[in-house]
Amino acid sequence: MGEKDIKRKCIACNSLKSRDELVKITINNKKEIKVMPDSKFFGRSAYICKNDKCLETAFKKDKIYKILKTKPAEDLKEKIRAVLEN
Numbered sequence: 001m002g003e004k005d006i007k008r009k010c011i012a013c014n015s016l017k018s019r020d021e022l023v024k025i026t027i028n029n030k031k032e033i034k035v036m037p038d039s040k041f042f043g044r045s046a047y048i049c050k051n052d053k054c055l056e057t058a059f060k061k062d063k064i065y066k067i068l069k070t071k072p073a074e075d076l077k078e079k080i081r082a083v084l085e086n
Helices: 052-068 076-085
Strands: 007-009 016-018 022-027 033-035 044-049
Touching: 022 052, 022 076, 033 076, 044 052, 052 076
Parallel strands: none
Antiparallel strands: 007 016, 022 033, 022 044
């Protein structure tokens, strides 16, 4: 079983999907948040389905920040939306 075969859970809708079907958000120990980081960027991660409904749900009541254990970042939602539009 390869790494791509492992399912991840969307933090908004709780559905299990492959990594290719989700947007990955990672925060490292320096409190840097990356959207769709490369494999060399380690830290706490959260996954969101590639749709606006899950994006809005993830930011509702700061759910995404609770999972990443960080304070709200002003531009994170826009960074994720930019990935969704590509």
